[in-house]
Amino acid sequence: MTAFDHSKYPAFKPIAMSNRRWPDKTLDTAPTWCSVDLRDGNQALIEPMTGRQKSRLWDLLVKLGFKEIEVGFPSASGHDFDFVRELIDNNRIPEDVTIQVLTQARPDLIEKTFEALKGVRRAIVHVYNSTSTVQREQVFGLDREGIIDIAVKGAKLVQDCAARYPETEWVFEYSPESFTGTELDFAVEVCNAVTAVWQPTPERPAIINLPATVEMSTPNVYADQIEWFCDRVERRESLLISLHTHNDRGCAVAAAELGVLAGADRVEGTLMGNGERTGNMDIVTMAMNLYSQGVDPMLDLSNMDEIIQTCKECTQLPLHPRHPYAGELVFTAFSGSHQDAIKKCLARRDETSPWEVAYLPIDPADIGRSYEEVIRINSQSGKGGIAYVLERTHGLVLPRWLQIDFSRAVQAYAEASEAEVEPDAIYDLFEKTYLHDQGRWCLGDYQVSRADGADRLTASLNEGQSSHTLNGEGSGVVASFVDAMQRFMGRKIVLVEYSEHALSQSADAEAVCYIQLNIEGERYCGVGRSHDIVQASLDGILGAINKAAATQAIEAA
Numbered sequence: 001m002t003a004f005d006h007s008k009y010p011a012f013k014p015i016a017m018s019n020r021r022w023p024d025k026t027l028d029t030a031p032t033w034c035s036v037d038l039r040d041g042n043q044a045l046i047e048p049m050t051g052r053q054k055s056r057l058w059d060l061l062v063k064l065g066f067k068e069i070e071v072g073f074p075s076a077s078g079h080d081f082d083f084v085r086e087l088i089d090n091n092r093i094p095e096d097v098t099i100q101v102l103t104q105a106r107p108d109l110i111e112k113t114f115e116a117l118k119g120v121r122r123a124i125v126h127v128y129n130s131t132s133t134v135q136r137e138q139v140f141g142l143d144r145e146g147i148i149d150i151a152v153k154g155a156k157l158v159q160d161c162a163a164r165y166p167e168t169e170w171v172f173e174y175s176p177e178s179f180t181g182t183e184l185d186f187a188v189e190v191c192n193a194v195t196a197v198w199q200p201t202p203e204r205p206a207i208i209n210l211p212a213t214v215e216m217s218t219p220n221v222y223a224d225q226i227e228w229f230c231d232r233v234e235r236r237e238s239l240l241i242s243l244h245t246h247n248d249r250g251c252a253v254a255a256a257e258l259g260v261l262a263g264a265d266r267v268e269g270t271l272m273g274n275g276e277r278t279g280n281m282d283i284v285t286m287a288m289n290l291y292s293q294g295v296d297p298m299l300d301l302s303n304m305d306e307i308i309q310t311c312k313e314c315t316q317l318p319l320h321p322r323h324p325y326a327g328e329l330v331f332t333a334f335s336g337s338h339q340d341a342i343k344k345c346l347a348r349r350d351e352t353s354p355w356e357v358a359y360l361p362i363d364p365a366d367i368g369r370s371y372e373e374v375i376r377i378n379s380q381s382g383k384g385g386i387a388y389v390l391e392r393t394h395g396l397v398l399p400r401w402l403q404i405d406f407s408r409a410v411q412a413y414a415e416a417s418e419a420e421v422e423p424d425a426i427y428d429l430f431e432k433t434y435l436h437d438q439g440r441w442c443l444g445d446y447q448v449s450r451a452d453g454a455d456r457l458t459a460s461l462n463e464g465q466s467s468h469t470l471n472g473e474g475s476g477v478v479a480s481f482v483d484a485m486q487r488f489m490g491r492k493i494v495l496v497e498y499s500e501h502a503l504s505q506s507a508d509a510e511a512v513c514y515i516q517l518n519i520e521g522e523r524y525c526g527v528g529r530s531h532d533i534v535q536a537s538l539d540g541i542l543g544a545i546n547k548a549a550a551t552q553a554i555e556a557a
């Protein structure tokens with residue numbers, strides 16, 4: 001047996017329940033959010049936030065629309081105490097925002113907590129004690145009665161202290177900490193004992209917060225625990241059931257979502273999921289999940305970069321590039337087939353219709369992200385993505401056959417460089433491949449005349465120091481030039497594809513012309529760009545011919 005011995009870990013027991021109702025529900029409204037960034041998030045940091053950082057994060061939380069914010073554990077440290085005072089004394093709490101503070105169920109800490117809150121208009125006092133089997137037996141050395149006694153004494157003292165400050169509108173919150181490791185009947189019993197003290201009413205409800213202090217099971221089991229609890233707890237109509245999940249198994253958001261289906265009214269969490277160990281439930285992700293399903297998340301997350309920047313500066317923690325919704329790479333496709341699908345969906349998109357773009361669960365623009373970052377190019381990319389970048393950055397709308405031709409050049413470049421190919425590098429490669437091609441021949445002066453329904457072209461063609469005179473005729477300048485080159489080279493040239501567009505709307509707009517020729521059974525592409533469309537066409541044709549000349553042995557006829 002190796003040290004990697006799974007038999008060391010007993011499986012979490014499922015909840016004996018039949019007729020569970022939550023699986024048939026859907027999430028159609030946002031819960032009441034409570035940010036615990038300034039408390040749970042803060043207590044997990046290598047360096048707890050300074051007053052200035054807390055203040056900055058507070059301003060952001062208010063701006064995003066949080067109405068309940070846990071601002072600290074004022075009996076724990078001078079910093080936390082002072083921050084609460086700073087908010088109250090400087091009138092920094094908007095009318096519609098309620099601050100929340102945490103305390104253990106210990107008399108001195110509760111007294112100090114109320115001291116910190118003196119003069120506040122409205123506040124949530126959040127008191128907790130651990131109720132789980134492990135904590136009872138190993139940390140507190142108490143039986144169930146002993147744990148209920150701590151909770152009830154704490155609840156009474158909270159109530160007594162509140163009575164000393166009648167000018168404040170008090171809301172009480174109780175957490176049976178480590179709820180998910182607590183026998184459910186006991187969790188109900190201890191919460192009933194607390195609310196028997198507080199006597200909440202539907203008009204003045206108490207908050208019962210049911211934490212997955214450590215995530216111990218699959219999220220469906222957490223939902224079962226919440227539904228089981230809600231069905232049995234006394235005074236349910238006078239309680240707001242709150243969730244507080246942690247992310248030890250990576251499912252904190254899923255657990256909170258299922259917990260809301262199971263009957264919870266409120267969710268505590270942090271921005272980007274900072275918090276103890278693997279973090280708290282990430283409110284940004286859960287709120288954006290609601291948003292992506294057409295539900296108003298009741299938070300304004302439209303300036304995601306500001307949220308990221310502020311969180312980084314306050315927590316000193318980086319954001320993973322693949323963090324849901326917020327990470328630097330989450331709206332970026334490198335792989336060819338994804339790029340192709342995104343490009344096609346975006347091109348067909350009608351702004352008035354619901355969002356339906358393959359591989360993009362939401363419109364990046366909704367959270368201040370630009371379309372530039374949606375498609376990025378490396379050796380895994382394909383023609384669709386490359387064309388998308390050229391169109392967005394330089395206005396070049398490459399026809400499909402040219403996309404195929406050019407993607408070979410980009411692929412070779414990407415493989416050689418073993419790195420991402422930036423948009424400017426793609427454009428440089430395009431110019432080098434088609435526009436600044438130092439080919440064998442270059443076009444000098446030309447004249448076109450029309451007589452008897454046919455166009456005739458005379459041109460001079462430079463080759464090094466020498467010059468040739470060309471003559472051709474056909475229907476239009478393009479056909480006449482192809483004819484002239486055919487006669488000059490003694491090769492069969494067929495114009496296979498022709499496409500053109502203006503590069504901008506301005507009066508002196510440049511035109512770009514894309515050409516594909518078949519020369520002796522082989523296809524060659526060329527591009528011309530000029531203020532004059534005829535010049536652009538002739539340059540495009542000559543570009544394709546020069547490509548043929550580079551690969552086929554051609555002598556002037």
Ligand SMILES: CC(=O)SCCNC(=O)CCNC(=O)[C@H](O)C(C)(C)COP(=O)(O)OP(=O)(O)OC[C@H]1O[C@@H](n2cnc3c(N)ncnc32)[C@H](O)[C@@H]1OP(=O)(O)O
Pocket residue numbers: 040043073075076077103104105106109128129130139140150177213276
């Ligand atoms: C899951 C959570 O996130 S809970 C919140 C956790 N957050 C924090 O702990 C951050 C802030 N805490 C602190 O700064 C400190 O712990 C303080 C100031 C609150 C208390 O500090 P201290 O009294 O020095 O020590 P400590 O926290 O170790 O106290 C443990 C004692 O409190 C008891 N205790 C712990 N939690 C609780 C509680 N919720 N209610 C009542 N008693 C409690 C323990 O049984 C232990 O008792 P003992 O001294 O008789 O053995």
Ligand SMILES: CC(C)C(=O)C(=O)O
Pocket residue numbers: 040102128175177178209211212213214244246
């Ligand atoms: C204090 C409680 C709610 C907590 O943070 C937890 O249990 O995770």
Ligand SMILES: [Mg+2]
Pocket residue numbers: 040211213244246276280
């Ligand atoms: Mg917590």
